[in-house]
Amino acid sequence: MTTRPWIVVRRDNSTLKPVPEGPPPAPVAQRLRVRYAKRGRLRFTSHRDISRAVERAVRRAGIPVAFSAGFTPHPKISYAGAAPTGVASEAEYLEIGVTAPCEPERIRADLDASLPPGLDILDVVAAHAGSLADRLEASAWEMRLPGADPGLATAAVEKFLAAGHVEVERLTKKGIRRFDARGPVLVLRMADPVMGGSSEGTGGTAGQAAGHSCVILHMVVRHANPAVRPDDVLTALRRVADFAPPAPPEVTRLAQGPLDERTGEPADPLGLDRDISRGGEAGPVGHVVGDL
Numbered sequence: 223m224t225t226r227p228w229i230v231v232r233r234d235n236s237t238l239k240p241v242p243e244g245p246p247p248a249p250v251a252q253r254l255r256v257r258y259a260k261r262g263r264l265r266f267t268s269h270r271d272i273s274r275a276v277e278r279a280v281r282r283a284g285i286p287v288a289f290s291a292g293f294t295p296h297p298k299i300s301y302a303g304a305a306p307t308g309v310a311s312e313a314e315y316l317e318i319g320v321t322a323p324c325e326p327e328r329i330r331a332d333l334d335a336s337l338p339p340g341l342d343i344l345d346v347v348a349a350h351a352g353s354l355a356d357r358l359e360a361s362a363w364e365m366r367l368p369g370a371d372p373g374l375a376t377a378a379v380e381k382f383l384a385a386g387h388v389e390v391e392r393l394t395k396k397g398i399r400r401f402d403a404r405g406p407v408l409v410l411r412m413a414d415p416v417m418g419g420s421s422e423g424t425g426g427t428a429g430q431a432a433g434h435s436c437v438i439l440h441m442v443v444r445h446a447n448p449a450v451r452p453d454d455v456l457t458a459l460r461r462v463a464d465f466a467p468p469a470p471p472e473v474t475r476l477a478q479g480p481l482d483e484r485t486g487e488p489a490d491p492l493g494l495d496r497d498i499s500r501g502g503e504a505g506p507v508g509h510v511v512g513d514l
Contacts, residue, residue, distance in 0.1 A: 242293055250288045250298060250319035253349035254329055255492055258314050264340030265310040272341065273301065276316065279336035285329060288319040302355040303478050306451060311475035312344070313361070315491065317354055350498040357491040360408065360444045361478040363452050370437040370467040372412070378465035379410055379439070388458040392448075399448060403458040406450045409442035409486055437467070442487060445478075 260272070267275075277297055280287050289295040298319030305311040318329075326346040334343035367375065382388065388404040443450050452473045459465045479491035490496075 242291070247289045247291055247295060248321040250321065252320050252323045254318045254320060254324065254326060255347050255349045255354055255495060256316050256318065256330075256333070256343060257345040257492060258316070258337075259342045259344055260305065260309075260311045260314055260340070261342060262310075262340040264338070266308055267341075268307050269301070269304050272304075273299070275337060275341060279333055280318065282336040283329075283332035285318065285324070285333065286321045288321045303358040303361070303445070305475050309452070309473045309475060313475055313478045313488075315354060315358070315478075317349060345492060347492045347495045348499055350495045352494070354491060357480050357494075358445060358478050360442055360481045360488045362409075362476045362488050363441045363443065364413075364474045364476055365439040365441065365452050365456070366472040366474075367437040367439065367467040368469045368472070369435065370465075370469075372435065372437055374463070374465055375437045375439070375459075376412055378459040378463035379412060381462045382407075382455075382459055383410060385462055388462055390454050390457045390461065392454065394448075401448050401450070403450050403454045406444040406446045407441060407455060408444055408481075409440065410455070411440050413438035413440050442481075444481065 260267070264272075276299060280297065280299070288298040290298060300317050302315045302317070305314060326348055330343050330346040333346070337343065382404065385404055387402050389400055390403045391398050391400045393399075439455075441452065441455060443452075443455070452471065456467075456471060477488045479488040481487075482489040
């Protein structure tokens with residue numbers, strides 16, 4: 223005899239609602255916040271494929287992940303502030319709900335061992351206060367421009383910073399969207415140019431020709447809607463100064479988190495959870511990020 227996939231229960235005198243058979247899923251006993259890196263060739267992996275790889279790794283590592291209710295339960299894994307496909311990152315974040323308390327360091331080691339090289343688990347902490355997504359206020363980026371002229375790049379950066387508004391456009395699923403690429407950029411500066419050589423070790427593009435100069439731009443961009451991405455800033459540099467590097471840029475997200483007003487850089491978004499785990503007290507993130 224075939225088991226029914228669901229039963230019908232009466233909610234009131236006129237409405238019948240199907241519900242799954244069996245007991246409800248186990249509740250979430252703990253939330254774990256995870257920082258991971260997307261390096262090397264894995265930077266070309268789509269977010270959907272990364273989420274599938276993480277789900278497989280969670281099962282392989284034996285992590286007691288919690289599931290949603292309903293006819294198609296899903297693991298309670300959520301992502302915040304994912305970098306675009308094609309961009310390397312040292313600061314990607316996700317949160318896992320588990321049905322039993324876990325030791326964060328053991329979860330870090332087991333999950334890292336279960337993922338392919340290039341998806342590397344850097345840190346795991348037990349979640350305590352607030353929303354992780356709300357802490358991700360800004361990102362720090364490194365953009366390497368192989369073969370670009372340092373003098374032209376410097377002039378383009380100066381013109382961009384002097385502009386009050388630089389409109390760019392991007393093709394989205396809903397068509398062409400126009401927005402200001404200048405306002406959210408809090409920091410844009412030239413780093414010391416380097417001579418050629420592959421940046422594969424830091425998540426950049428391999429195969430940069432030896433002996434060629436490489437301009438490096440460091441930028442801090444406040445998260446906005448729509449998000450201003452490094453390629454939007456490069457488009458803005460072309461618009462204000464006709465600056466067009468001869469090769470595709472190599473982009474790496476270095477950090478993302480609450481904006482530290484003293485340094486102008488993103489702070490550690492997991493610092494507050496880590497401090498509470500050590501016996502500290504939660505405070506307003508926007509005011510104490512410099513102390514994390």
